Amino acid sequence: MSLINPGFGLVIWMTIAFGIVLFVLAKYAWKPIMSALKEREASIEESLQAAEKAREAMQDLKLDNEKLLREAKDERDALLKEARNIKESIIEEAKEKANTEASNIIDSAKERIEHEKNAAVVEIKNLIAQNAIAIAEKVLRDELKDKKDQMDYINKLLKETSLN
Numbered sequence: 001m002s003l004i005n006p007g008f009g010l011v012i013w014m015t016i017a018f019g020i021v022l023f024v025l026a027k028y029a030w031k032p033i034m035s036a037l038k039e040r041e042a043s044i045e046e047s048l049q050a051a052e053k054a055r056e057a058m059q060d061l062k063l064d065n066e067k068l069l070r071e072a073k074d075e076r077d078a079l080l081k082e083a084r085n086i087k088e089s090i091i092e093e094a095k096e097k098a099n100t101e102a103s104n105i106i107d108s109a110k111e112r113i114e115h116e117k118n119a120a121v122v123e124i125k126n127l128i129a130q131n132a133i134a135i136a137e138k139v140l141r142d143e144l145k146d147k148k149d150q151m152d153y154i155n156k157l158l159k160e161t162s163l164n
Contacts, residue, residue, distance in 0.1 A: 006014075140153075
């Protein structure tokens, strides 16, 4: 029971011992402990400020990166649009050139066809004329076998010619 109810002398000696320990701690250990705590507190505060600055810097970098990404996407879209426009203009030019060349080829073919048609008509007319002359020559030879018939026919033709 002595632990539960300490004696009066024990309490005094414990108070004196505590006072001595408190005095020694206050004289020699309190200032270094407090300065170490202040230094620790300052370093923690500096670390927190540095972390806050780093977080703000990261936020700024993130915003800059998003801005750069947006600009890159806009530039890419502009380049793709320009490429599409160039492609469409090249295709349009090619179509126009092809249509022009096709028209020229068709016109040239029509001219050649017309020329060959005219040449064929002339050739047919010449062939018909040659055949008509050959047939007429054969007919006249058969009809005008003798000299008298030939002279009569010539006189008849001369009279018709002079009348015209």
